[in-house]
Amino acid sequence: MHNPQLNKDGKLKHLLSIEGLPRAILNQILDTAESFTGVSEREVKKVPLLRGKTVCNIFFENSTRTRTTFEIAAKRLSADVLNLNVSTSSQSKGETILDTVDNLTAMHADMFVVRHSQSGAAHLIARHVAPHVHVVNAGDGRHAHPTQGLLDMFTIRRYKPDMHNLRVAIIGDVLHSRVARSEIHALTTLGVPEVRVIAPKTLLPQDVEKLGVQVYHDMRAGLKDVDVVMMLRLQNERMSGSLLPSAQEYFKCFGLTQEKLALAKPDAIVMHPGPMNRGVEIDSAVADGMQSVILPQVTYGIAVRMAVMSILAGSNDA
Amino acid sequence: MTTPLPEAEQLLTRLAEQLRPVITPATALVGIHSGGVWIMQRLLKLLDVPLAHGTLDVSFYRDDFNQRGLKPTTRPSQIPFEVEARHIILIDDVFYTGRTIRAALNELFDYGRPANISLAVLVNRGGRELPIAPQFSACELPLPADKNLQLLQHEDGRFYLRLDDQA
Known part of the structure; x- marks a missing residue:
């Protein structure tokens, strides 16, 4: 099939989506x-x-x-x-x-x-x-947000050069997130063997497994032994609808705290595409902590x- | 070709001897990817004095970007010393049109203002298109434009030259 992103020599002409790129x-x-x-x-x-x-x-x-x-x-x-x-x-x-x-x-x-x-x-x-x-x-x-997906891959590669031996968790509002979609396509294309998504059922697209990810609804199970923790921004407007009870409730279940992060590998890195909602999807202590690579991402x-x-x-x- | 190609290893020794008298503590060697970097690394051993050194990949400064785009592989340029007031010897394998050297000069000046820059090459094949010429060259080997002269490495790291017809 013709890929609108490539020219007739197979060179990248437009960058529209990571999906479909070799x-x-x-x-x-x-x-x-x-x-x-x-x-x-x-x-x-x-x-x-x-x-x-x-x-x-x-x-x-x-x-x-x-x-x-x-x-x-x-x-x-x-x-x-x-x-x-x-x-x-x-x-x-x-x-x-x-x-x-x-x-x-x-x-x-x-x-x-x-x-x-x-x-x-x-x-x-x-x-x-x-x-x-x-x-x-x-x-x-x-x-899609392909340059965000690519800069995330660049960041991961900098800290964890062996992409073929990684366990990565993407956490949060996958349903509404173009960043999540680009990250998942990039991770699977680059050969990362285990990509997890962790989110409440209401914030996951149907058939998300078809993208090649493992689904978790519990942070403690999903974070176990991961090398890379990729947080997603929870859009404020989602809070007002019926998808979530409240920001406080969300933070309790899916907010990243030091205590939950301790379940990941000790040298795991924490990423966030920004802008962050401190105290909603990520605790300040983690965002500013030793394992955070959020500013290097920028x-x-x-x-x-x-x-x-x-x-x-x-x-x-x- | 009727005459055989010169031995690259002998040229390397000759180039080292040409450079030895001009080396001072203020000298820095800068190799241009990829052949120039190989030569620089060997020169550092042959000259056996601690010298500041760096590498340049001039892809971002080439004048044919609009025609050819970026090479599929680029390497980071690394100039881990203060360029300001430095005596820099640029090193490349084959000198031809001078366009690569122009690009390298432009890139170097984005790191600072050196005291002077000279150019050392293994082979000057003639055919320059710019007012740029090597001060140090181990061999003059005029070649027609339809020939491509390349520096390559054997598995044990020894250098050799290869002449091909231009694709």
Whole structure:
């Protein structure tokens, strides 16, 4: 089947979802990111790869952290960067997504980084754009957040280089989480043998086992002997509905505390995609504790996004 | 080819002897991936003086990125010393167009402002396209553009040169 993310030579043209990408491409991104980590530690934190290119961050849904790291990444590649918070501008005047994209293409944008609350928005744009334009999905609805999945893999690889010998637990609101979906696809593609999800039944999608994960509803059982603990953000709006009794109740059952973390391997790492709800899904003592790699995740996110953007920009058909 | 290729191991010894008189405590060796790094590591042993050294992968500075994109594999550049005011000897295996060296110079300057930079190569094959030339070269071997000269390693680590027709 044709993969819309790859060009005719099998090179990555758009990054829309980790699902369907071969392991070789994921490894290429992670290896390239490894080379970019050094750039951020130098006197001049820039390389000239995307000089003269224009990257447009179009955020139809707010996200300060993701937008900022994409912006820093593009700037460290020497691209010109435009940030558009469309939720507050043309969309409210009735312009369609594709009109917005057409207008920016007319301004000679070379790459779109797209965040949208609707699943499939980035795919729609990728199908629509001119052949030389590249699209990066920065999160679409409940579907995918591939650069988050990749930076999580990069972080895991840094601390636990042998991916083929890991037990990983993803904890929290898997049902509404594009991050969880991208993480699960990335982990299984990279050959992690045991991926667990731990969540109440109301926060798990139907048939989640089909993604190749083991399901636990009890933290104490699910955390036993894991190497990596990946927390998910509990969206505040979920609390008001019928899915959960209360934030306090959730924390009691599924919040990560030092005591529960002690069930994992002693050298287990704790990850969170941010922004954190302290005292809801994660206790402050854990978030700021020795095993937390939450801030390194943010740092690595820049190198990973630099890798993605430079690989895409270099995959124009000759 | 009628004339046989030079022995890479002999060239390496010759290059070390050329460099020995110019080495000072302020000298740093920087090898360009991948052949230049191999040579640098051997030079460090041959010269047998403790020298600051580093490696460059110039992929992020190449001038053909728009045509060819990124190589599938890049390695991190590592310059673990202060570049400022340093005497740097850049090391590569084969000098050809000079474009790799231009990229390496640009990258080095993003680490700081060295006192001077010179270039040492095993083979200068001619064909430069930029006003850049090696100060130290163990061998001059003019080759037509349709030939590709590569430095390779035997299993025991000894170097040899291979000449192929350009794909």
